[in-house]
Amino acid sequence: MPVTSxxxxxxxxxxxxxxxxxxxxxxxxxxxxxxxxxxxxxxxxTLSEMSRHSxxxxxxxxxxxxxxxxxxALERDPSGCYHIGLRLWEIGSLAPRGLGLREAAxxxxxxxxQVTRENVQLAVREGTEVVFVERIAGSKAVPVxxxxxxxxxxxxxxxxxxxxxxxxxxxxEQVLAGPVTRYTERTLTTPxxxxxxxxxxxxxxxxxxxxxxxxxxLSVAAxxxxxxxxxxxxxxxxxxxxxxxxSALAPxxxxxxxxxxxxxxxxx
Amino acid sequence: MPVTSxxxxxxxxxxxxxxxxxxxxxxxxxxxxxxxxxxxxxxxxTLSEMSRHSxxxxxxxxxxxxxxxxxxALERDPSGCYHIGLRLWEIGSLAPRGLGLREAAxxxxxxxxQVTRENVQLAVREGTEVVFVERIAGSKAVPVxxxxxxxxxxxxxxxxxxxxxxxxxxxxEQVLAGPVTRYTERTLTTPxxxxxxxxxxxxxxxxxxxxxxxxxxLSVAAxxxxxxxxxxxxxxxxxxxxxxxxSALAPxxxxxxxxxxxxxxxxx
Numbered sequence: 379m380p381v382t383s384x385x386x387x388x389x390x391x392x393x394x395x396x397x398x399x400x401x402x403x404x405x406x407x408x409x410x411x412x413x414x415x416x417x418x419x420x421x422x423x424t425l426s427e428m429s430r431h432s433x434x435x436x437x438x439x440x441x442x443x444x445x446x447x448x449x450x451a452l453e454r455d456p457s458g459c460y461h462i463g464l465r466l467w468e469i470g471s472l473a474p475r476g477l478g479l480r481e482a483a484x485x486x487x488x489x490x491x492q493v494t495r496e497n498v499q500l501a502v503r504e505g506t507e508v509v510f511v512e513r514i515a516g517s518k519a520v521p522v523x524x525x526x527x528x529x530x531x532x533x534x535x536x537x538x539x540x541x542x543x544x545x546x547x548x549x550x551e552q553v554l555a556g557p558v559t560r561y562t563e564r565t566l567t568t569p570x571x572x573x574x575x576x577x578x579x580x581x582x583x584x585x586x587x588x589x590x591x592x593x594x595x596l597s598v599a600a601x602x603x604x605x606x607x608x609x610x611x612x613x614x615x616x617x618x619x620x621x622x623x624x625s626a627l628a629p630x631x632x633x634x635x636x637x638x639x640x641x642x643x644x645x646x
Numbered sequence: 647m648p649v650t651s652x653x654x655x656x657x658x659x660x661x662x663x664x665x666x667x668x669x670x671x672x673x674x675x676x677x678x679x680x681x682x683x684x685x686x687x688x689x690x691x692t693l694s695e696m697s698r699h700s701x702x703x704x705x706x707x708x709x710x711x712x713x714x715x716x717x718x719a720l721e722r723d724p725s726g727c728y729h730i731g732l733r734l735w736e737i738g739s740l741a742p743r744g745l746g747l748r749e750a751a752x753x754x755x756x757x758x759x760q761v762t763r764e765n766v767q768l769a770v771r772e773g774t775e776v777v778f779v780e781r782i783a784g785s786k787a788v789p790v791x792x793x794x795x796x797x798x799x800x801x802x803x804x805x806x807x808x809x810x811x812x813x814x815x816x817x818x819e820q821v822l823a824g825p826v827t828r829y830t831e832r833t834l835t836t837p838x839x840x841x842x843x844x845x846x847x848x849x850x851x852x853x854x855x856x857x858x859x860x861x862x863x864l865s866v867a868a869x870x871x872x873x874x875x876x877x878x879x880x881x882x883x884x885x886x887x888x889x890x891x892x893s894a895l896a897p898x899x900x901x902x903x904x905x906x907x908x909x910x911x912x913x914x
Binding site: 485 | 674677684685690710721735738739741782783794795
């Protein structure tokens, strides 16, 4: 299995899903391609930058950007730079796996944050990556690499291991076939190590990522279930390595995950 | 000036901006029309519901929805219902006036929440309405009508009065020309009352909404400035009416607004 080192900005860059296929696609796909030119590292783009990153001619981008601005999907600032518009944020906030999940989970995440003063994270799986839906930074918390709306490898973080442990077999096989990103000397990268971690996660009902993302962080994560019993999200605490044992954190995280699962199930 | 009573669900419904004009527009506008069929009250739609709410033929919706699903802007659940996809939430989270503003403001909002245990709200203006970007519910807080991603009249809430007080003259005239929604017997609805409230807000540097949204809530709001000195957002505390005077809350809210303004200005 190939093992890659961590490319710059990798953790924050959305996957270029179907990027190549879209380049020749119909007009809606081209408009979406323009939106996908915006990433956490590229939040403000000129017309020619949008053209370069979307792979579309400037004339096409010019015409489609005008339509996107008229609707509010893009906004243009006085300097002529474009950025994602509030209207798109509003529509995006209706995604059940985005703000919908966050709304149901937030009271419990805040309890966990107030009690522990540590980092609390809420994440879902999108394909073979983790997407962070919420993060509350604790006042005494260890620095973490993640941000809300950012992506990360499934294999490194606590939430990622939970989401991978309960993912369909074909997703697991795809991830285990690599490449698997190495973040530290302790990151799991071989199929053997990863299979053992996933089996352990399922057996215990929680995952541990001990210095597998950064050498000073320990994370413990637990699964959140929907009404059908499917794992739809994961919640974690991220603390300084050495400050507390995983088995001491696990009951806290699992209780919180169960409370969030109950809140999700109670919804219409 | 016409005065309307509060229609059901009004506060939560996004404005149908340019809805009529889009019905005959080009293909990108039609795709965006489909996305705009989703609202806080309609988060899950069938194909025929998308057709009805977008005003587009089922055959068109069918074709465009397939493109939107392929990209991840929509997701389809096992029952065949569509909802907004996580990919759109990710892109939407890049809006500087959405998650970008929220990221800069959150530490200060959390401070305000921890110190007061009351509702803390962060909002921006979109046209002639308020859009709530963040809300932290206090543990002893009064119930509020707002939600993240939801809209509200500029004339009723504390944050709305701040955003209207510092809005361009043409926006103020448009709002004052009505209709102005009445929420309680104390809601300001005449141009004379509103002009006085806006002048008072500018003179004091903060706005007060005393039982103007619900009869048990008092809100005090202050403006957040960007690097150019323009008012780009507002922050508020919402407390039980009668529990504390507006002049006691104002220094807290204003200090928080200044700290957020400084954080925004310090960003690249």
